[in-house]
Amino acid sequence: MKAPVAVNGYGTIGKRVAEAIRQMPDLELKGIVKYTPDYSVLVAYRQGIPIYVPKGKEGVFEEVGVKPSGTVDELFGSVSLVVDASPGGKGAQNKRVYVERGLSALFEGGESPDVAEVSFSTLCNYRQALGKKYIRVVSCNTTALLRLICLLDRHIGVRKARAVIVRRASDPKEDKGIVNTVKLDPPSIPSHHAIDVKTVLPDLDIETVALIVPTTLMHVHVVHIQTKRSTSIDEVVETLSSTPRIVVLEGAKIGIDSTSKIVEFARDLGRKRYDIYENVVWRDMIKVNGDELTIVQAVHQEAIVIPENIDAIRAALRLAESAEETMRVTDKVLNVGLQR
Ligand SMILES: NC(=O)C1=CN([C@@H]2O[C@H](COP(=O)(O)OP(=O)(O)OC[C@H]3O[C@@H](n4cnc5c(N)ncnc54)[C@H](O)[C@@H]3O)[C@@H](O)[C@H]2O)C=CC1
């Protein structure tokens, strides 16, 4: 039997998580919650996704041609877990309902860490999340940093990490953002990313600085790591390539030297919405000097946390006992790492 799951908050992250759930052999998307009828609910309805709305709001949806499958109460009565992908801070408010109903819930990176029992990264602490009722999947930049750091730590050893995070200003669908400036985010050190990494790796020595630039496509990280022993570029590439969640691109050889070209590459490969689930590391931008390692990676903010959301559902519901077990399924179904 498939595990019944709902998605509450159908925006950038929620719609992608919902689509991924629908593809998984062990999960069933019972429905999504919508509060107001907009273009995204019309598309979801046409795709056959069951739409649940607050009691009394059915008529507003019917006016735009969407027949709800039932009320939010009915949906929550039929699932084991809710993925809460509402805007940052709203998940904590929604949690009251999940607690009252005894439902497990996933929260996203915009929530404060204390909303959940554990902050989650598949490659770092999958087992810690096993059977937990409330799990927070850390944000996009933190997910990418943690994948890199935990993998390098397991194979080579990480003494400390420093990162400059060049953040996209807004998502492509948004009509807001900066136009002609580079903004300190925040104007102090560390940015919230180091603090967030420490919710998963409390003992790590890490500092981060973040800047916002006028782009919507991807974030870019310049990461300096001191390893516990001397390493080499070949060993670093081999380590990073051991997971499909990180792709090492021979950028210079194939002419990919910008986020716009990565996006075009993903579009040419037929990735839906150009979603890039992987950390994209430039092979030519890896530099090693004894125990000093520099890596530059690009992060597609809209997509990178989707595999981790699926893994976190499996951890909460104990559908897979190890990171390897869940990743085998998630990565194959979502084609993470461009296996096919
Ligand atoms: N957009 C991004 O690049 C990433 C976002 N996140 C995190 O994911 C979460 C969701 O962010 P986005 O998908 O970008 O937001 P979004 O604004 O695109 O989508 C949020 C959706 O929730 C709905 N909503 C509003 N109030 C609600 C409530 N009280 N209960 C349920 N739904 C409600 C909105 O109508 C909207 O459809 C946040 O915690 C964010 O920090 C994490 C990684 C990347």
Ligand SMILES: O=C(OP(=O)(O)O)[C@H](O)COP(=O)(O)O
């Ligand atoms: O999780 C994200 O960024 P973060 O890792 O910098 O917190 C997403 O890109 C959301 O960022 P936003 O808070 O600018 O919408």
